[in-house]
Amino acid sequence: MFNGVAMNILKDKRLMLCAEMVKGDAAADIGTDHGYLPTHLVLQGKCTRCIAADINPMPLDAARKTVTENGVSTKVDIVLSDGLESVELTGITDVIIAGMGGELIARIIDDCKTLHSKDNDINLVLQPMTRPEELRIYLYENGFEVTSERCVREGRFIYSVMCARFIGEKPAYEMDKRYIHLGRTDITEGFGKEYAIDRINKLKKAAEGMLKSKDSRQEGLQKAELVKMLTDQLREAEQ
Numbered sequence: 364m365f366n367g368v369a370m371n372i373l374k375d376k377r378l379m380l381c382a383e384m385v386k387g388d389a390a391a392d393i394g395t396d397h398g399y400l401p402t403h404l405v406l407q408g409k410c411t412r413c414i415a416a417d418i419n420p421m422p423l424d425a426a427r428k429t430v431t432e433n434g435v436s437t438k439v440d441i442v443l444s445d446g447l448e449s450v451e452l453t454g455i456t457d458v459i460i461a462g463m464g465g466e467l468i469a470r471i472i473d474d475c476k477t478l479h480s481k482d483n484d485i486n487l488v489l490q491p492m493t494r495p496e497e498l499r500i501y502l503y504e505n506g507f508e509v510t511s512e513r514c515v516r517e518g519r520f521i522y523s524v525m526c527a528r529f530i531g532e533k534p535a536y537e538m539d540k541r542y543i544h545l546g547r548t549d550i551t552e553g554f555g556k557e558y559a560i561d562r563i564n565k566l567k568k569a570a571e572g573m574l575k576s577k578d579s580r581q582e583g584l585q586k587a588e589l590v591k592m593l594t595d596q597l598r599e600a601e602q
């Protein structure tokens with residue numbers, strides 16, 4: 364505390380958005396690295412306790428240092444774990460998996476059967492660095508509803524963070540191209556719109572590269588078609 368105001372140790376807007384999307388009061392941060400996020404959640408009083416987990420010992424040394432220096436070592440447990448394998452989820456309200464590829468995030472969720480139960484009602488806060496579409500498809504096909512998705516810009520990069528919960532059936536929305544590539548973001552304004560433009564530009568670049576080679580021409584044409592469809596949807600949403 365500084366003059367009665369909790370110190371903010373997060374300098375990163377991406378992690379700030381992840382913190383904002385935590386709902387409950389006990390979060391497990393998987394792939395915590397320096398442990399900034401769980402430390403922040405406890406310092407801000409948003410969580411009464413947290414778990415900081417990582418597969419590698421070195422990041423956990425850094426997390427231990429962060430936790431100790433900020434006086435929250437009794438409230439943040441440091442756990443060496445591949446995904447959620449060694450994480451005790453009893454009483455945990457939120458699981459955060461940020462800063463990894465969409466496929467790895469999906470694999471970590473798939474490996475933890477406790478998450479696949481309506482009884483536990485855990486809010487998943489997910490921030491894929493790459494292949495968000497793989498994660499969205501996995502969630503849809505495995506009974507997880509994306510309840511909200513928000514975006515943020517950090518320098519040159521724009522990130523999406525989604526909240527998901529297990530509902531045990533296919534969500535009410537469609538798994539269409541809009542959901543797969545642009546997520547459940549509001550693409551009509553602000554960072555949501557910037558995110559949509561960024562995703563479309565990336566697909567466009569990939570399509571152009573593919574169209575240059577005879578072997579990948581067919582795939583390039585499909586991607587170009589997708590780009591057109593998403594661009595039209597973005598225009599329609601803006602009207």
Ligand SMILES: C[S@@+](CC[C@H](N)C(=O)[O-])C[C@H]1O[C@@H](n2cnc3c(N)ncnc32)[C@H](O)[C@@H]1O
Pocket residue numbers: 378393394395396397416417418419422444445446447460461462463471
């Ligand atoms: C790029 S850092 C992201 C750190 C932080 N979550 C963030 O978003 O800034 C990825 C971290 O995930 C850890 N990691 C990678 N695979 C993992 C797994 N299967 N289980 C737990 N942690 C993992 C790495 O050791 C690394 O510390």
